[in-house]
Amino acid sequence: MMRLDMRHWEMLYQVCQCGTLRQAAQVMAISQSALSHRLAEAERRLGGPVFERQGRLLKLTPAGEILIQQMQQVLPVLQRAEQDFIQRQQNDGVTLRIGVAAYNCYHWLAEFMAVLRQQAPGIEIELIAAATHRPLQSLLESEVDMVLAPGHMATPGVEAIALFEDYLELIVPVGHALASKISIEPKHLQAENYLTYSRTTQPGFEYERFIRPAGVVPARVSVVEVTDAIVELIAAGFGVSILSRWAVSEALVRGKVVAVTPGEGLSLQWSALVRRNEKASSAVRQLAGVLQTWFQANGTPVSIG
Known part of the structure; x- marks a missing residue:
């Protein structure tokens, strides 16, 4: 009692x-x-x-x-x-709160929501920006119902549902000395101002897989916590960064910046993180299924090369 x-x-x-x-x-x-x-x-x-x-x-x-x-x-x-419960009693459907870890990218959202309304009209989406910097904690504390996350974020109580494969790319300004290269090596970063959204390293990302093994230190590291701001600074010639190709795909298509492959390529898996105790019939699982199908058809990044 x-x-x-x-x-x-x-x-x-x-x-x-x-x-x-x-x-x-x-x-x-x-x-x-x-x-x-x-x-x-x-x-x-x-x-x-x-x-x-x-x-x-x-x-x-x-x-x-x-x-x-x-x-x-x-x-x-x-x-x-x-x-x-109140929403379902009022026949208003359910509103699910989602966040995007690491990269605050939402260029896909409007097109996906149009599909969601057709396939699951009872589900609405609410974006929670705070989950970008504390994704697992936000999910486990029920501040969000789902997190779209790149890389490896395994933790007890959380299930990762695969969405699509992405790539980490070096993003440089148009006309930059590295823009014409097919690929770059860690040593090419030694003279650069490197822009990053966080000083905290994450498993499976560029620092662990590409920069640290080579013992390279960029000339300068600047923290900019908004992905769109990083892209704008790169386009204006204020630095370079290794980012998710999918997260910056719109800027690449518009020709604002150029992507160069690090080494032989760094793949990056995106997943939908949900609490493991979510029932198979829950709205969260239903949303995950729609996301998985849609991303597999529409959400893959721009081809390399």
């Missing part, structure tokens, strides 16, 4: 989000006194303090940190279940 009611869990969530009882009370539209009594009741039921008072601020106790970590995984799932 659980010792806390749902109102206690909601209160703990808001206190953690706000940091003070006053702000949490305002969000919950109750008095600070009532909130303080509710917190005291929750701690009494649990048999110990969840927070330590530091003036007006509240700091989690070690036991409280464990409790809140678990709560932050479970509570969003319950909130999502409520939303799905």
Whole structure:
């Protein structure tokens, strides 16, 4: 039998989000006194303090940190279940939240949504930008229902559904000294300003497979967290980058930039990541199936060469 009611869990969530009882009370539209009594009741039921008072601020106790970590995984799932139930009761279908990991590319979205409305009219899509930088955590904490991800992101509780094969390419300005080469070697990056969307290396990407094994260090590394901005900077001559060919395919088709193959080629698998416990009949699985079929027919990157 659980010792806390749902109102206690909601209160703990808001206190953690706000940091003070006053702000949490305002969000919950109750008095600070009532909130303080509710917190005291929750701690009494649990048999110990969840927070330590530091003036007006509240700091989690070690036991409280464990409790809140678990709560932050479970509570969003319950909130999502409520939303799905209400939508289905109102015959409004279901809205699934998706993110795109590593590359914030959405040039495919409008065409896909037109197909989705024909094949699964009860499913709507909502894009969650925050998932780009924390894809697995966002998925496991139910902030999103699906993540489109390149590379290898295996983790317990997550299933990867293959979508299509892509390639990592060196993207350079038109007229750049490397633009006329059939392929490049790591040494060609030594004199370049290298643009990257993150300093954190990921398994299966260019740093692990191409740059680090050669012991090469570009002349300068600049972090630009938006893929479209990287492409614009490259087109203007401010640097080069190794990126997903599919993610920058529109810029390549328009001739804004040029793609050159690193070494003998670096393949990159794109997948739809879903929680492993999603039922076969769920809307998430249905969306994954439509995505897989559509990408296999329409989502493959521009041919190399």
